[in-house]
Amino acid sequence: MIRYIAAAIFIVIGVIFAIIATAGVFRFKYVLNRMHSAAMGDTLAILFVLIGLVILCGFNFTSMKLLAIIFFFWLAGPVSSHLIANLVRSVDEANVPEVENIDNMDIKEKYNE
Numbered sequence: 001m002i003r004y005i006a007a008a009i010f011i012v013i014g015v016i017f018a019i020i021a022t023a024g025v026f027r028f029k030y031v032l033n034r035m036h037s038a039a040m041g042d043t044l045a046i047l048f049v050l051i052g053l054v055i056l057c058g059f060n061f062t063s064m065k066l067l068a069i070i071f072f073f074w075l076a077g078p079v080s081s082h083l084i085a086n087l088v089r090s091v092d093e094a095n096v097p098e099v100e101n102i103d104n105m106d107i108k109e110k111y112n113e
Contacts, residue, residue, distance in 0.1 A: 003055055010052030018045035032085055039081035046073050 021041020028034045050070050054063040 003058075007052040007056035010048050010055060014045045014048030014050075014052060017041050017048060021045065031088060035081055035084060035088075039077055043073060043077045046070070046077075 018041060021038055021044075024037030024041060025034050028037060047070060050066050054066045057063045057066070
């Protein structure tokens with residue numbers, strides 16, 4: 001009974017991460033920000049859902065396959081996101097905004113009001 005509750009908690013956390021990542025994709029305007037939101041949320045969602053399934057299955061050959069899938073996604077997800085981001089930057093350098101530097105005076109003025 002406790003195993004089912006623990007598995008359900010992990011699966012629900014994974015679904016919540018997936019929903020938050022989807023909202024982040026729609027919230028951001030720039031393609032690299034959208035991609036970062038999708039990649040991070042996707043990786044965490046898959047991790048929690050598959051851990052929930054491992055707990056649900058118990059320790060057997062199926063859980064070993066699920067752990068291999070987790071390992072593959074944790075390796076392939078960030079690498080593919082990095083490669084796509086580099087492709088976007090190299091193809092569209094003129095329209096890629098640089099990181100904005102925040103002036104310390106703006107911060108002081110904002111918090112001294």
